[in-house]
Amino acid sequence: METLFNEGSNLAGAVDRAFIFIFAVSFIFTIGITALMIYILIHFSRKRNKNPQQFSHNTKLEVVWTVIPILIVLVMFYYGWVGFAPMRQVPKDAMPVTVIGKMWSWEFDYGNGKLSKELVVPYNKNVKLNLVSVDVNHSLFIPAFRVKEDVIPGYKNYLWFRPIMKGTFDIYCTEYCGLAHSAMTAKAVVVDSLEFNKWLADLKVTGNVPDHPGLAIIKANACLTCHSMDGSKIIGPSFKGLFGRKTVVVTDSGEKEIEANGDYIKKSIIDPNADVVKGFNKGLMQSYKEKISAEDLDKIVDYFKTAGEAK
Amino acid sequence: MTNSSTSVPLNYLNHKTGLWSWLTSTDHKRIGLMYMYTIAIFFCVAAILGLLMRIEKLTPGQTIMTAQTYNGMFTIHGIIMIFIVVIPGLAAVFGNIFLPIMIGAKDVAFPKLNLFSWYVFITGALLGLYSQFANGNSPDTGWTFYVPYSAAASSNVVIALTAAFVLGFASILTGLNFIVTIHRMRAPGMTWFRMPLFPWSLYATAWIQLLATPIVGITLLMVIAERTLHIGFFDPSLGGDPVLYQHLFWIYSHPAVYVMILPAMGVVTEIFPTFSQKPVFGYVPIVFSSLAIALVGYFVWGHHMFTSGISYESRWFFSFLTFLVAIPSAIKVFNWLSTMYGGSVDLKPPLLFAISFIFLFTIGGFTGLTLGSLATNIQLHNTDFVVAHFHYIIFGGMGFAFFAAIHYWFPKIYGRMYNFKWANISWGFLFVGFNLLYFPLFVIGIQGMPRRYFDYDPKFQTGEVLSTIGAFILITGLILMISNLVYHSRRGAIAPANPWHGVTLEWQIPSPPPHENFDEIPVITHEPYRFDHPHTN
Structure with a gap:
């Protein structure tokens, strides 16, 4: 360490x-x-x-x-x-890796759809990190390498280094970015070139599979910041198994049980404080009335419907 | 003199009585006290928030609060401390009370504007409080309100931005008032270079308040417009530039730190000659250093942004100027030491606080050099090292200077004296607690511990625990110090007009001062800091 x-x-x-x-x-x-x-x-x-x-x-x-x-x-x-x-002064032979910073995790894109949660890099070779933000300001900091640059939406910032020690090193986000800023950590893993090449070849292609249009809209509006896809609780209810789910909501006139259909989903996007699922807080989600068109709302509903049917 | 009300002479405290007479008073001394009491209350609130944050940091993960609460806490702690306590602090309190007296005037140039400024200040402060309790979440953007997060966050950001905007006006108006006062109301014979150094420091400060504050005012309005009208100054999805926000914010907020420190330097520059019974060493260099700090301080803001993607040329330019602006402060430290050297030094509480100011400000200043240097800044930016650095400068510097000022001018303000032993013991708790609270943060910062982190890697825990212990010791010191002062403001022994044998004008009038300061405006015939001692030619 x-x-x-x-x-x-x-x-x-x-x-x-x-x-x-x-x-x-x-x-x-x-x-x-x-x-x-x-x-x-x-x-x-x-x-x-x-x-x-x-x-x-x-x-x-x-x-x-x-x-x-x-x-x-x-x-x-x-x-x-x-x-x-x-x-x-980035050397011309530096291997490029795109770093995607979003609330609240890092993802490392090695190209051709190869995405990794860890920054694996080859020992004693130059590496250039191209820094991309999909939402707010972040900052990539690797203390052991003495590098730090901000990840600003709309900016093409970068940093580079050549690792001279093998091992695992901390990566932190160092620009306050909201609720889970301190959870936005990762690891830089330095291995020798042969091992790195093998790792890269074995890295599964998980990017580039085109999303359902509704899912693309969900991602573009950063909904996944607060709503998980896998059932875990972040800030709002998970999207897993949403369509057709029976759930209790709290309204101005008390609690009632509803079934999450298209209308409920659309209302939750336009007027999120109206029917809040019991166990979650009111006043945390902004309205997307101005940001998501009626057509896009239909696509979102369709996504949830088809995701539910795919089970 | 006895305590009976029939024989206490008329002074500004008993001139008219009752709460209403205070709330409508245009007397600069009363206004200064009203600022002091409001600032003290807000300081205590923000200090308690700081203590709660330190308790939260005792263990990784959640200790006593959620991440949302923690993020809201460091935001409001910063907003209160910066905009309500430290920026107005010394100028609004001791500047108001003593500037007119020290230049031989009966009040400031615009007394009604002065009272109005206090009401503007109160409005801004109450708005800041309101942002915590209004419908919705308390703001969690940090006091720096960086966009895009502050444009997107669904908390009471607009209320907080408005609070800061309103508070800025109190600062601008006070700056204006002081500039005109110093230009137009010095006593006959008091040429510029016969003016004492605390008023000089207020002069340099006032120019920054007047010229820099409007920039941040407009910038905050722009963020409000961004949130409410979706204009896109800063939001890239609307064609805006997030780094533009940072430039506009720091073009004010860096000069703002000189608003904080210049009056603090001015205060200790008064204390050293008095407690050494010899003139200030290097009066003219101190004047020009203050003006130089104010001027060069406008050109270093980019050192808050070395990692933000600005150009290579910008980065070394700002680094270079940052090193230059450090020089006048270093010169002042040498001047203060030389003021004491060879003197007849009496270590009363004001001097004790003043020399600890030098110690803490020196550490803060040197760690600032590591932050001004490019290579080391990349490593330390947005780590706890920065948090330690600015607390050493702001709290160790301006804060301890404030404590020095209140212990120095207390007998003049209240006509009573506090207990010295109690003051020294308070100092002990404050000094030890302060260093234990902040020094470990330098260490874990160098090791990579970021700032504004609710959770942290367990390897940093030792430093965090030591820091929290320091916080408790510091709070104890604050309680001891405040109770000493509050208790003796009403029950202390009656103090003479000049308990410390000072030579500036405030010590030549009664304690407490009469309503209009001087029965007759004095005529000044020589430079300040002339002590009549056998060695004087």
Whole structure:
């Protein structure tokens, strides 16, 4: 597992050198300033020193303590820049992987419909990550590799690295993106090239199967953020087995049992606070009245109907 | 002097009595106190929210609240602390009470506007509270309201945005008032370079308040328009640019941190000469450093956005300027140390808080350099390292300066003195608690622990637990300090007009000050900080 200064990528060394320089200077100055303060409090205490000196400037000293800090921070800037500049110069032979960030999980697209939940990468080879968001701002952070870039909808942001350590490393989302921001983690797995090629060849094609039009609309509106497909409870009721399901809803005039038919499904999309399924909270889901047309509502209902019949 | 009401001289506290006389008072001293009491209440509310968040972080996963609640809590904690407590804080409280006195004036330039500003402030603060309880969920966007999430989230974002917008106006109007006051109402003979340094710091601050705040005001309105009118300034699906929001937000919010720290620096710059009985070292460099911080501070906002996909050129430009803006602050630290060096140093509570300000601000400042440097910023951005850094600067800096200010000017404001031992013990709890609360966050931040995380990897738990213990110690310190001050504001020993032997104008008038500050406007004949001691030529 990672320790504080595991250098997981080719970029880490220069980053860590910048850290060490800045921390060392900071530590020395902080200790020095603190020691001087304590010395002043003791040596010049009112008990010991009843006659304060009245000097109020010293040009030579002031020039020194202006020029030296300027030089020091310029060196810090330099180390910071040296460590950073290579991060934006992607080698031409870097293997591209598309990272899809959505509320609240990462998916890694290796092309040709091959999608993975883990970022498996080959040891000592250049990798470029193309960052795509399907909803809000996210940020991909791999501490061991010293890389982080935001994943902004509408932007073609990227990062690259060459792993120099084999192992498993944490990936975090580092741009607050809502309820389960802290659950949006993944793993980067570094294996040698042969093992990587085998893994990639064996990776099942799960992308690119065209969705039912209704399902495409559901995905486009981020409904799956709160409604699972597999029966698990997220924020709202699961879509699994929805069509024809008998369920109890809470209305303004009390509870009643309904069967989830086309009308109920459409009403739940346009007026979600009207009939809320018992056990779920009102006021969490916005209305999609302006966003989903009547035609699209029909497609959604048809999707649920056919999904139910497919069982 | 006795406590009987027949022999207490007329002052601003007993000039007219009753709640209504306070709520309609245009006296800058009363307005400053009204700001202080409201800010103190909101600070305590936000501090308790902070404590609850720390309790939640004791264990990974849910400890005492759900993720939704936690996200709402760090949002309102930030909104209250930033917009209601720290940005107005020192200027609205001690600026209001002492700016006119320290420049030899009877009030600010626009006393009625001053009272109006307080009502604007209260309205904004109440709107902020309302966002928590109105129909719907309390906002969970973070105080930074990043789009697209803040445009899409189905919580009371519009109310919170409106609250911040209204609070901005209190800031703008106070800035305007102070600029005109300083330009037009200095006592005869008080040239610019005979003005003490706390008013100078308020001057630099006021320019930022006046010029930068409107930018964020408009930006917040744009987000409201985005949510209600679907215009598409920032939402990419409507053709907008999410990073544009970040630029507009930070063009204000970075200068805003100088609004927070400049008056804090001004306060300690008053305390060091008084408790060393010698002049401020480097008066002119301090003036120009304050102005330089205010000016250069406008050009560094991009250091909040190094990972947001902005260009390579933008990134190194902002990094370079960020390092430059650090220099004036460093110069000030050396000036403060030199002010004390060779003095006759009396470690009373105000000085104790002032030197811990230097210690905490230094740590905050140096960790800021790691964030200003590009390579290290990439690693640390949006981790708990940033949370520790800004709490060291804002709380350790502005917060401790506020505590220093209240302990310094308490006898002047109330005409009574607090208990020194009690104040020192409070300081001990505050200082130890503060460092234990925030320093572990530097460590786990470097190790990769992100911020705004409800849940976390168990490997970070030791740091989280230490931090929570620190929070409890800190809260104890706050309770001790506040009770010392509140108790003695009514029951403390009567204080003399100049208990600390200060030489600025506020110490030359009675404690508490008379309603109009001066019987006769003084005439100024020399630079400030002249102490009559045998060594003076």
